[in-house]
Amino acid sequence: AQSVTQLGSHVSVSEGALVLLRCNYSSSVPPYLFWYVQYPNQGLQLLLKYTSAATLVKGINGFEAEFKKSETSFHLTKPSAHMSDAAEYFCAVSPRGFKTIFGAGTRLFVKA
Amino acid sequence: DAGVTQSPTHLIKTRGQQVTLRCSPKSGHDTVSWYQQALGQGPQFIFQYYEEEERQRGNFPDRFSGHQYPNYSSELNVNALLLGDSALYLCASSPQLAGGGEQYFGPGTRLTVT
Numbered sequence: 001a002q003s004v005t006q007l008g009s010h011v012s013v014s015e016g017a018l019v020l021l022r023c024n025y026s027s028s029v030p031p032y033l034f035w036y037v038q039y040p041n042q043g044l045q046l047l048l049k050y051t052s053a054a055t056l057v058k059g060i061n062g063f064e065a066e067f068k069k070s071e072t073s074f075h076l077t078k079p080s081a082h083m084s085d086a087a088e089y090f091c092a093v094s095p096r097g098f099k100t101i102f103g104a105g106t107r108l109f110v111k112a
Numbered sequence: 113d114a115g116v117t118q119s120p121t122h123l124i125k126t127r128g129q130q131v132t133l134r135c136s137p138k139s140g141h142d143t144v145s146w147y148q149q150a151l152g153q154g155p156q157f158i159f160q161y162y163e164e165e166e167r168q169r170g171n172f173p174d175r176f177s178g179h180q181y182p183n184y185s186s187e188l189n190v191n192a193l194l195l196g197d198s199a200l201y202l203c204a205s206s207p208q209l210a211g212g213g214e215q216y217f218g219p220g221t222r223l224t225v226t
Contacts, residue, residue, distance in 0.1 A: 004154075032213035043116070043202055043217035044155070051213065090154050094213045099168050100145070102154035 002027045002093045006103035014111045019063075019078040021106050023091030026072065033074045034092040034100070035065055044090065050074060061085070086110045114139065116205050116218035124224045125193050133188040133221045137205030143167075144186040145215060146178060147202040155202055161186050162208050190223075198225045 007022035025031060032051050036044040048059025055067040065076045074091060088107050094100040117136045125131050137144050143162045147155035157170035161180035180186045184205075190197055200222050204215035 034214060036217075041219075043219045044204075045217070046214050049214050092154075099157050099160070099170065100213070100215065101157070102147075104154045105152075 002031065002095055002099075002101045004091050004093050004101055004103035006089075006091050006106050008106055009104065010107050010109065012109040012111060013081045015083055016080050019076070019081045019085065019108065021076040021089050021091075021108065023065075023074045023076065023103060024072050025074060025091070025093045027093055027095060029095050032094040033065075033067060034094070035059065035063070035074075035076050036090045036092060036102075038088045038090065038105075040087075047076070047089075081108075081110045083110050083112065116203055116216050118201075118203050118218040118221050120221060121219065122222045122224075124226060126226055127193055127195060129193050130189065130191045131193060131223060133190075133201050133203075133223070135186045135188070135203030135205075135218060137184050137186070137203075138216045141205035141207050141216070142184050143206045143208040144180060144184065145204045145206070146186070146188045147204065148172070148197075149200040149202055149220070151199070158188070193225045195225050198223060 003026045005024045034049045035047040038044050048057045050067045058064045063078045088105045090105045091103040119134045145160040146158040149155045159169040164180045175191045177189045200220040202220045203218045206215045
């Protein structure tokens, strides 16, 4: 069975500070892993994905994530937060492109 | 290129009623998945349609049903609405044979059951 745990329902950072959103997964088969972002009253937008190629994945808007199999983690980072990064972020796991399981989400607040 | 579109954007229904939500996938996509996102939670997988058939289903009762048309558009039907069905319903499309697993989401339909 697949599952996703996002550590921290809320994360607050200052503008210009490092963003780190944590995600741990469980999967019985090699998974695809994703990070999505959701702005208020909108659908989800794909930030980046891991599909068993490079373990360090670069996405849009300066975000990146590193797949660590030994730690079953796929944490999302951005070196310098912008006010526009304030949103809800979801980590998701998919066993080779089928049923996608989402985490509960982490709301990112960015302080001026 | 239009992305995934959903209609209506908002809907208010009464307990016991039935509702139909509609989704048009992104151009070139043949697979549609539906998700329920309750307030403050992540999306929960309802089911997926490909070639006009339900291919996978999440842990939702039979009150939730769907349909996919030959043009790949899809409907989600919910019967005998309960207060707990109030949520944002998201449609996502993907190309089945392309692999990669990523999905493109529509803006959602906000359903309120009173």
